[in-house]
Amino acid sequence: MSSVTGGRSPLRGVCAGLALLLVQAACTREPEGGGGGRDGGNGAVAVDVKEARLGRLRAPLTLVGPTQPVELVAVRARVEGHLEKLAVDVGDAVKEGQELGRLSTALLDAEVHETEAGLAEARSQVASAEAGVAQARSALEQSRLAQAQAQVEARRYERLARRGIASRQEAEQRTTEARTARQAVRAAAQQVRTQQSLVAAARARVRAQAALLAAARERRSFASLRSPVNGRVVERFHTVGDLVLAGNEVLRVGDFSQVEVALSVSELELSRVKPGQRVPVRLDALGDTAFTGTVTRVSPQADPLSRLVPVEVVLDNPEGRIGSGLLARVQLDNGGEERLLVLESALRVDQPDAGSGLSSAQGGSGTGADDGLLEPPPEEGRVFVVTGAADGGGARVEERRVRLGARADGQVEILSGLREGERVVVRGERPLSTGTEVRPSALSDGLAPEGGTGGGRE
Incomplete structure (x- = not known):
């Protein structure tokens, strides 16, 4: 009996040790999860x-576009001729109305002279027709005097015939002469009107010839190529001696008093752009120099393929520092406050x-x-x-x-x-x-x- 009891004693000791370890472990973990449920x-x-x-x-809306003169004008030949003179070249400053070149005028001079001769002839016809009117009026006056005399004679012979002093035949003869004189007056008056019509026609020819002469002289003035604006010569297309046809472009002149920047704005950003809006502009060619432009035009129609809307920004260029074709960066919107x-x-x-x-x-x-x-x-x-x-x-x-x-x-x-x-x-x-x-x-x-x-x- 004692040997059996001694054999159970080691097992009980092991169980008691394990129980003690579990209790200690539980006590050790309690502070980590305890504390009334507060987060540790x-x-x-x-x-x-x-x-x-x-x-x-929003990010600032900055777009890039090329510069161009606010007005770009083509100087074209309005008549055909050889280029005799070219007074300017690319880059030269020009004034409005300044002569930039001249075409040959030999054919134009001949046309002017021919028209002047036609005008002189028309004026001579007017003078001749006016002389005819004067003669017709003189003949009309003579016919009226003869008519008056014939009527007096006819009345006198009518009285003499009733008194028996003159025969009835002589009285009738005088009456016939009065009628003839009256017909002569009518014919003379018609001749006056005819001559006056000739004068009117001759004067119309004079006016027509004068208009032709003015047109010929105007065409001759077209031989002078003049600048339509103040600006600078941007391009030249012909040299002296070239045959220039009517309508051919000889020079291109740009007005650089203001510069325009052409932009394309997405339809999604269109609400950030308004006509009249003042916007800062910088040009890579001019470093950190800042300019201020104005949105002058927002196209009402977007490009059907790209869905971009053309926008034009204009900035003043009083010193002429900004040229054409420069890269401009336009800040259309700074992103707001x-x-x-x-x-x-x-x-x-x-x-x-x-x-x-x-x-x-x-x-x-x-x-x-x-x-x-x-x-x-x-x-x-x-x-x-x-x-x-x-x-x-x-x-x-x-x-x-x-x-x-x-x-x-x-x-x-x-x-x-x-x-x-x-x-x-x-x-x-x-x-x-x-x-x-x-x-x-x-x-x-x-x-x-x-x-x-x-x-x-x-």
Whole structure:
């Protein structure tokens, strides 16, 4: 019996030792999970933290285009001829009305002389017709006098015949002579009207010849090539001695008092461009010199293939420093006023007739503003601001109500309720509330004391 009892004694000792170890292990783990359910260092909620920074919601809209004179005029030959003289070359400054070159005028001179001879002949015809009118009027006066005399004689012989002093035959003869004189007056008056018609026709020929002469002289003046604007010669297409046909371009003159920049704006950015808008312009050829231009024209029609809208910007060039074909960089929009920005994923949005919830990073969904278009956001929202130690130890969150502005590209403007540099939770592993202890993740901005500025910008 004693030997059996002695054999059980080692087993009991082993069981008692194992029980003691389990109790000690349980006591050792109790502080890690105890403390009334508070989160210890390893129980803090992991969150992504970003700082609220000043910035622009949209990137500046800068486009590049070539410069060209505000007015580019082709100096063309208006008549055919050989180029006898060319007084200017490319780059020369010219004045409006200045003679730039001259074509030969031999044929034009002959045409003018021929027309002058025709005008002289027409004028001589007018003089001859006017002389005919004078003769016809003289003949008419003589006929009227003869008619008056014949009528007097006819009346006198009629009285003598009634008294028996003259025969009836003589009285009838005098009456016939009076009638003949009356017919002669009518014929003379018709001749006067005919001669006056000839004068009118001759004067019309004079006017026609005078018009032809003026046209011939005008064509001869076209042999002189003159500048239509103040500017500079941009191109030359002929040299002295060339046969130039009517309509051929001889020179090209540009007005550089103002310079135009031609741009093409995407239809998605068209709302950022307005006629009359003042915009800064820089030219690579002129270094850091800044110019100011004006949007003078926005085409009402986009290119059907590229969907780009032509836009013209004009800038003054009083010193003539800006030439044609230079590369100009035009900032049509600076991106708007700088405001405090946070990621949209940081928002708990307050919406009427809907419950509040976290955004996509905190259990909710985003706004879908990845296309960069501004959308009207809710007027108010809430964010969680991180407070506590700079290294994240013992950091907690505080719920803050903020007023919202515009949004684009996953960011939203904070108009009030938040200060620059404050740290905002943009993503968490589970829902938060005021006082929740948090642990910034490796993706967070570098932490700094409350109200300071931290690491790099998102």
